[in-house]
Every structure is written in structure tokens, then in C-alpha cells.
Amino acid sequence: MKLPSPRGPLSENLVDVLHRGSGDLSTEPDGDEDVQLSLFICYEMAYRGWDGVDDEWEWHPSLLRVRADLEQRFGERLGRPEPADPQGVAAALAAIVAADDGPSMSGYLRGRATREQFREFVAHRSVYHLREADPHTWAIPRLGGRAKAALIEIQLDEYGGGVTGRMHQELFKQTMAWFDLDLTYGAYVNWVPASTLAVNNLMSYFALHRARRGAILGHLAAYEMTSSLPNRAYGNGLRRLGGDARATAFYDEHVEADAVHEQIAAHDLCATFAAAEPELAGQVLWGARCALMIDNLWAQDVLDAWAEGRSALRQ
Structure with a gap:
């Protein structure tokens, strides 16, 4: 790059x-x-x-x-994490997700987005999706026991079970190719605004620090627990615009996989981690809140640009 x-x-x-x-x-x-x-x-x-x-x-x-x-x-x-009951982490994560009232990017793309707007959305997301799973993988050597096994279980699906063509990073290239976008890793870093970069920086801010290992797990849980329905909407929105099976494969894959990952992330990963390291239970919830907050700021930034009739990209 x-x-x-x-x-x-x-x-x-x-x-x-x-x-x-x-x-x-x-x-x-x-x-x-x-x-x-x-x-x-x-x-x-x-x-x-x-x-x-x-x-x-x-x-x-x-x-x-x-x-x-x-x-x-x-x-x-981002603020700071507050102490939390480690026994209630799974329920608290569900409550955080249920209370999220951010702008509905998925609803807009499903029913209203033009082809060019959907293409812009894909360009924005390529900064993350072309290295999808990589930030969260940093947490694996920092865990032990059931939490470690649960994270590996999720990540194994993200990396296509070791099959290159099934890796989510590779599936996203099919979506990009349908829009005739540049498939090069990081090709659109120059094009995206600060809000898009912040989405990606948040993951690294958590993942590259062992001291924030609880936060990156909460971040992953928030993503998995808010993924299945939006990805169904993304797939349907792309089909509305004429997208074929290869173009929608990335989104269709997430509908099924993340419905399972949601339970693993909340219970087997985060709840088990909190039980093992109770002093970091609040950090897990903080990571989830930060993930939703930064994603919502990005979505609002993009939707505001489109509402004003302009591109959400810098060039």
C-alpha cells in the first residue's frame, strides 16, 4: 500500500x-x-x-x-470503562445492542440507495473488509481456556476455514469487482474521510494493546450481534440493484454465520472472559459501546452527505 x-x-x-x-x-x-x-x-x-x-x-x-x-x-x-458485574456481561451486551438507535445504513441501502451510493458504501467498507478479522485476531494469544477457543472458532469462519476463496476478505473482493472497484488492499484510504478511518483505528486502538484485550472482545461481540439482519438488508439491496450471487455472497455468508457467532461472542467469548478476568468485565461493555458509537458517527456522516446530494468520499 x-x-x-x-x-x-x-x-x-x-x-x-x-x-x-x-x-x-x-x-x-x-x-x-x-x-x-x-x-x-x-x-x-x-x-x-x-x-x-x-x-x-x-x-x-x-x-x-x-x-x-x-x-x-x-x-x-471514547471515555473510560466503568466497573460491571462479570456474571451479567452477556445480558448487558444484549441490552447495549437493543438500545442502539443509530442511523439505519442497512435500511437505506436495502430500499433507497442508488448504484453509485452503494458503490461508495463498498469503497468505504473496503478499508476494513479487506483485512476483516485481522484486528480481532491480535487477541488470540492474549486469552486462555474457553474464551480463547471461542475466539478461534469465530475467526476460523472469518478466514474461510483455511480455504482462500471462502475467506471473508476474499468474498468482499467479489462485491468490489461487481462495482468495478480497485481490489488492491488499502486502495481507498485516500478517498475515505476521517469518520471511516476512525472506525478502523478504533479496532487497532483496542487490539494492539494487551491492556485493552477486554475492549476488543466487546468490540467483536457488538459487531457479531449487530451483523446478521443488516447483512441481509445489504444483500437484498444489492440484489435490487441487479447484483448477482457472486456480488452478494459476502453479505449472504454473514447472515448465516453471524447468527451463530452472536451467541458464541456473547456467551462463550465475552462472558467466559469476564468470569476469568472479572476486573475487565466493564472494559468488555465499553468496547461494545465504543464500537457502536464510532460506527454510528460514520453512518451519519455518509447518510448526511447523500441527503445533501453529494459524495461521501473525499474524491
Whole structure:
């Protein structure tokens, strides 16, 4: 993935230093676009890296200092976890999901979206779906016992049971291909706004820190527990626009798989984890709330743009 175009002084500084392989990283960010892109640039070093950038930058002290400062800024938006009863985690997760009243992206795509709007939606989501499951996989070595086994069970489905063509990352490429989108990993990072980058940064903010292992589990649970019905709507909306079986396979796969994952995530994963580490029960619920909050902000951003008759992409 090529380094993206800067969106402010810090991302410009980062891109310049990483491209040259040396330099001073001490610039302050200017605005949320600059913050979110800069944080995404830092985080991507822990995934597949950037073309022409030495992998050693992943652990370079100066880059880690920038990342820590950006994480502090991002964390201020998220609040902090509160103590929770570990025995009530599964029920509390269900209550959080039931109380969510965010904008209905799935309803809009099912019945009203134009082909171009659905295509934009797919471009936004490609930043996550082309590495789907990868952020949550960071939690596996940080768990033990039943919680670890439950997470592996979920992730095994996400990775297609070891069959490349069944990996959800690969299925999403079929949807992108139907829309004639660029299938390259990270191709649309330059196109998406800060709200889209924040959705992806939140996962890394939780996943790359062992101290937030409860939060990434809650994040995954929120995703699994709010996935089946929206994906049915996405599939039906794409069929309304003429999408064939290959184009809708990604969404259709999630309708069935996530109906099962919902129960595994709430009970076998999160409830079991909370019982084993009760001091982190509240962190699990916090992770779920943050997931829904950041996703809702992104959905509102996109829907507002469409309501105003403009693109929700930057270019």
C-alpha cells in the first residue's frame, strides 16, 4: 500500500519522514482528518506496512511516541470503562445492542440507495473488509481456556476455514469487482474521510494493546450481534440493484454465520472472559459501546452527505 496523501501538518511530516527513512517527527496535528490519517499511518505498520517504508519503523521510538500522543487524543473521545458485574456481561451486551438507535445504513441501502451510493458504501467498507478479522485476531494469544477457543472458532469462519476463496476478505473482493472497484488492499484510504478511518483505528486502538484485550472482545461481540439482519438488508439491496450471487455472497455468508457467532461472542467469548478476568468485565461493555458509537458517527456522516446530494468520499 502506498503512503497516502497528507491531510495536515502531522500526516505530511509522517509521510515525508517514512518516505525518506529519517527525520524529525515532532509536528502537531491540525484537525480530525490529520489526526485519524496519522494514526492510521502509524497503525498500518503493524499490519502490512507501506510500500518503500522499512519494516523497522513499526517499533521505532519516535513513531511510537507520535502514536501514543494520537491515541491519547482519540481516547479522550471514547471515555473510560466503568466497573460491571462479570456474571451479567452477556445480558448487558444484549441490552447495549437493543438500545442502539443509530442511523439505519442497512435500511437505506436495502430500499433507497442508488448504484453509485452503494458503490461508495463498498469503497468505504473496503478499508476494513479487506483485512476483516485481522484486528480481532491480535487477541488470540492474549486469552486462555474457553474464551480463547471461542475466539478461534469465530475467526476460523472469518478466514474461510483455511480455504482462500471462502475467506471473508476474499468474498468482499467479489462485491468490489461487481462495482468495478480497485481490489488492491488499502486502495481507498485516500478517498475515505476521517469518520471511516476512525472506525478502523478504533479496532487497532483496542487490539494492539494487551491492556485493552477486554475492549476488543466487546468490540467483536457488538459487531457479531449487530451483523446478521443488516447483512441481509445489504444483500437484498444489492440484489435490487441487479447484483448477482457472486456480488452478494459476502453479505449472504454473514447472515448465516453471524447468527451463530452472536451467541458464541456473547456467551462463550465475552462472558467466559469476564468470569476469568472479572476486573475487565466493564472494559468488555465499553468496547461494545465504543464500537457502536464510532460506527454510528460514520453512518451519519455518509447518510448526511447523500441527503445533501453529494459524495461521501473525499474524491
